[in-house]
Amino acid sequence: MRLPYLQPHTERKRQTVRFGGLNYGEQAAEGEISEALNLSTRLYPSLTQRLGRFRVSGDYVSPTALFLWQGKLVVVDGATLYYDGESMGTISEGEKQFAVVNTKLCIFPDQKYLDLESKVLEDLGAVFELASGTSAQFSGSTLAFEQYHAVQTNSDTVWNLLGSSERHRTYFKTYTDIVWKGDGTYELTGEQITWLITARDFDRVAGRYVLFRRQETENVNTLEPNFRTVYWHDEMSGANKNDIETWREETSYEPHDVRGYYGRLKSGAVESQDSGGPIQVTYQFEVIDGRLGNTPLSGRFKEGDRVDITGATNPSNNQEGAAIQSVADYSITFQDVAFTSETATGGVMVRRKIPDLEYICESENRLWGCEGHTIHASALGDPTNFFTFAGVSTDSYSVAVGSDGDFTGCAAYSGDVLFFKERVLHKLIGAYPAEYAMYTYNVPGIQDGCHKSAVVVNEVLYYKARDGVYAYTGGRPYCVSGKLGVRAFDRAVAGTDGCRYSISMRELGTLRWGLYVYDPTAGLWTREDDARVVDFAAGPESLYFLTGGQILYQGDEGSHPDPFPWMAQFAPFYDGTQSRKRHNRLLLRLELPPKAWALAEVRRDGGPWEAVWRGAGAQSNSFRIPILPRRCDRMEVRLSGEGGFVLRGMTWEYAPGGEG
Numbered sequence: 001m002r003l004p005y006l007q008p009h010t011e012r013k014r015q016t017v018r019f020g021g022l023n024y025g026e027q028a029a030e031g032e033i034s035e036a037l038n039l040s041t042r043l044y045p046s047l048t049q050r051l052g053r054f055r056v057s058g059d060y061v062s063p064t065a066l067f068l069w070q071g072k073l074v075v076v077d078g079a080t081l082y083y084d085g086e087s088m089g090t091i092s093e094g095e096k097q098f099a100v101v102n103t104k105l106c107i108f109p110d111q112k113y114l115d116l117e118s119k120v121l122e123d124l125g126a127v128f129e130l131a132s133g134t135s136a137q138f139s140g141s142t143l144a145f146e147q148y149h150a151v152q153t154n155s156d157t158v159w160n161l162l163g164s165s166e167r168h169r170t171y172f173k174t175y176t177d178i179v180w181k182g183d184g185t186y187e188l189t190g191e192q193i194t195w196l197i198t199a200r201d202f203d204r205v206a207g208r209y210v211l212f213r214r215q216e217t218e219n220v221n222t223l224e225p226n227f228r229t230v231y232w233h234d235e236m237s238g239a240n241k242n243d244i245e246t247w248r249e250e251t252s253y254e255p256h257d258v259r260g261y262y263g264r265l266k267s268g269a270v271e272s273q274d275s276g277g278p279i280q281v282t283y284q285f286e287v288i289d290g291r292l293g294n295t296p297l298s299g300r301f302k303e304g305d306r307v308d309i310t311g312a313t314n315p316s317n318n319q320e321g322a323a324i325q326s327v328a329d330y331s332i333t334f335q336d337v338a339f340t341s342e343t344a345t346g347g348v349m350v351r352r353k354i355p356d357l358e359y360i361c362e363s364e365n366r367l368w369g370c371e372g373h374t375i376h377a378s379a380l381g382d383p384t385n386f387f388t389f390a391g392v393s394t395d396s397y398s399v400a401v402g403s404d405g406d407f408t409g410c411a412a413y414s415g416d417v418l419f420f421k422e423r424v425l426h427k428l429i430g431a432y433p434a435e436y437a438m439y440t441y442n443v444p445g446i447q448d449g450c451h452k453s454a455v456v457v458n459e460v461l462y463y464k465a466r467d468g469v470y471a472y473t474g475g476r477p478y479c480v481s482g483k484l485g486v487r488a489f490d491r492a493v494a495g496t497d498g499c500r501y502s503i504s505m506r507e508l509g510t511l512r513w514g515l516y517v518y519d520p521t522a523g524l525w526t527r528e529d530d531a532r533v534v535d536f537a538a539g540p541e542s543l544y545f546l547t548g549g550q551i552l553y554q555g556d557e558g559s560h561p562d563p564f565p566w567m568a569q570f571a572p573f574y575d576g577t578q579s580r581k582r583h584n585r586l587l588l589r590l591e592l593p594p595k596a597w598a599l600a601e602v603r604r605d606g607g608p609w610e611a612v613w614r615g616a617g618a619q620s621n622s623f624r625i626p627i628l629p630r631r632c633d634r635m636e637v638r639l640s641g642e643g644g645f646v647l648r649g650m651t652w653e654y655a656p657g658g659e660g
Helices: 199-205
Strands: 013-017 033-037 047-049 053-055 063-069 072-077 080-083 086-090 097-101 104-108 112-115 121-123 126-129 136-140 142-145 150-161 169-180 186-198 212-216 221-225 230-232 248-250 261-272 278-289 306-310 319-327 331-334 339-344 349-352 359-363 366-371 374-377 397-400 409-413 416-421 424-429 437-441 455-457 460-465 468-472 489-496 501-507 512-519 524-527 533-538 543-547 550-554 565-570 581-591 597-604 610-616 622-626 635-642 646-656
Touching: 033 524, 063 097, 063 543, 063 550, 086 121, 097 359, 097 366, 104 359, 359 416, 366 409, 409 460, 455 489, 460 489, 460 501, 489 533, 489 543, 501 533, 501 543, 581 597, 581 610, 610 622, 635 646
Parallel strands: 063 533, 186 221, 359 409
Antiparallel strands: 013 646, 033 565, 047 646, 053 550, 063 072, 072 080, 080 086, 097 104, 104 112, 112 121, 126 349, 136 142, 136 339, 142 331, 150 278, 169 186, 212 221, 230 248, 261 278, 306 319, 306 349, 319 331, 359 366, 366 374, 374 397, 409 416, 416 424, 424 437, 455 460, 460 468, 489 501, 501 512, 512 524, 533 543, 543 550, 565 635, 581 622, 581 646, 597 610, 597 635
16 A cells, blocks of 8 residues: 655754854855944954943044053144143144154154153254344354344334323334234234333333233223233244234243243334424334243254254355254354354354154154155154264164155064055164164055054054055065955054954945954954044053044943944855755844843845844843744844843754755
């Protein structure tokens, strides 16, 4: 007798998923993630959300640059430099590069430094120019300047008509608008106003440093000289410097106060006619660079500096790279220089120049950088000198390279200094100039515009090249971003929390920004969000970054920010056979703290997403999610939620289907 044919019992199969990182490629394995939001591998092999972010306290309005030194933040906010929350002075707006040499925080492209001990902002370079109307004396090995601080002298003769009751006083006119320039000079424009002064005052104040206080009267706006109160500015450039109302008041004024530029009424004369007749007033008003104090030369130059001398009438007195032996307030004595005796009356300049470094880094207590096709290193411990060549170990250093293309970045690595072009690496090794040697390699270098992507994490240098993110350990660099697929990126900026490499970059084509994180220990990538980071700053306990005009820092495990969304879309699941399968259950080991929630969705063979489960913080951390049995070749899972989560494991239960 024939019996009906029965299908054999099909054993249910289980497939445990091992989590991988982000993979934009076509060959993504099961457990890898095709799209991500706010994920982290810090609990690997479990999957969790990124750490929270918190805003740094401070009244920053438009920050453009960020740096951290010994736990203290350096911020460029508009045109102001802040260190540990305190204003240090004026600086140009925009992005910066920072490097610390000795106690000097070097700032480029401004060519300035902040002394981290005295908290004084200075120029790396220095220049002193002979003032108009004064002289300089060349004699022996010494150049001496006339003792004079004025950077501009304004002279004028004015007329006014006064009544007899006012004969003991006279008024003379100047202008309302004073346009101050960065070099201390000014222009006078606008309507005329009246300054009130007595004839006796000219003798009394000649040679004194004074500024004038604005006073309002019923009919006339006057500036009255006040010899007990002066007003000053830090610099003669920047916003509000034109407005004398904004000058700071100083009641205990001392001559040569170093905080700014000052006006000085140098001389004047009054020639009075008979009562009611015209009065002629002649005066000289100078602008003084008070920042020089009483030491215009010794305050700018020091022993051992190499300077250029120009403007001498006798060409033999012009020098390049002359070494300063000693410097006094108004004179400099040089080593191995014999001047031809000469008295010069104008145009003489002493200058300690700084190369226009495009990229900088610090290595072995020197400031390194590149300009054009030349690599420079400062003197040992002294970033103010780049042209000291005395044949000693503390000398500065420079070398020209012949490779094609422009420099794109530099980095210090394990005692070596690396200078990159897009397809070239120049490596300098050695401990001092006589020992320095340069080696050149044709390898993928830093991509143009990605100089801030070079970051060392656990003795590995990572950087963004044209075709991906590379790692350098002393040999040939190797790519670590293959899992990002064929997507191209540019304008990368990177930082590290000490364990992971965070890089913000723009995807070409879509022009979409993204903050990606590479975990070297796990060898995995994740994506946090669309943050466009301008600067990172790594601290001993946290990672700071500047994005969207805000300075944020990454919280620790115990911090609880406001909940933020997260999402993990896993690569498609296949069974590895030609037959289709029926997925019956998805088992999740998912931990959700109170107030957190999660959503599970599935998609079959590229169809629409279907929500199959929603859960909130609960006592249980294991969830069995039933899925409507339906044959398919490819199954995708997307988990999303808000608040904290830890995904410990994920397992599929399925039964093989037919081949139809």
